[in-house]
Amino acid sequence: MIFGIGTDICDVRRMRASLERHGERFAQKILSDGELATWQARSARWPDRGLKYLATRFSAKEAFSKAIGLGLHLPMRWRDCEITNVASGKPEIVLHGALKTWFEARQLTAHVSVTDETDYAASFVVVEHVPVIPTP
Template sequence: MIIGIGTDILQIERLQAAYDRTKGRLAEKILGPDEMLVFQHRLARNHKRGIAFLATRFAAKEAFSKAIGLGMRMPMAWRSLQTLNEPSGRPVTSYLGTLAQFMQEKNWEAHVTVSDEQDMAIAQVIVTQKIRGSDE
């Protein structure tokens, strides 16, 4: 059963400006620890791709907060949701702290997709009720 759907789109240039204005601290505020490692690696290899990664993760967190119906209020916090990629490239969510407990108690799971193209980044999240007895 679908619990909620969230979408977010943003101009990468605006995120770049905020990143520059905060001297990079924006990434520390937004990204979880595993996301931060990926971001730093991508940023070092190609600055533009690193910022696009940051933008898609920002969009995923915004979309997720809409899908669960809470916005950016506890248990949702910027760093408590991580969007990482499986070896196949498929984006998947992981939860930290009270958000992990919240998702487990509700028996919810999130399905996420992210994309970026030149100057825009977008994410969509669908939160569903897990089927009892399922391992996913």
């Protein structure tokens, strides 16, 4: 059963302005340690790819926060929601800390899709309630 749906669109130019204003501190506030390392590597080699990476992660976390119905209120925290990719490239949401505990206690699972174009990054998240059926 669907628990919630969230979507978000992010203006990449807004991300650029935030980075110019606040520097790496802005990315450190949004990204988990693993995401931050990826962002730094991409930004060093291809600054535009790094910027789009940051925008897609920001957008996906916003969409996730809407899908779970919390917005950016505890236990939802930017760094406890990590957007990773499996070997095939499919994005996945990996949760940490109190957010992971909250999410698992409700027997939820999440599906995420991200995309970006020149000026925009967009994300769509579906969160399902998947009750665990005990085996006899």
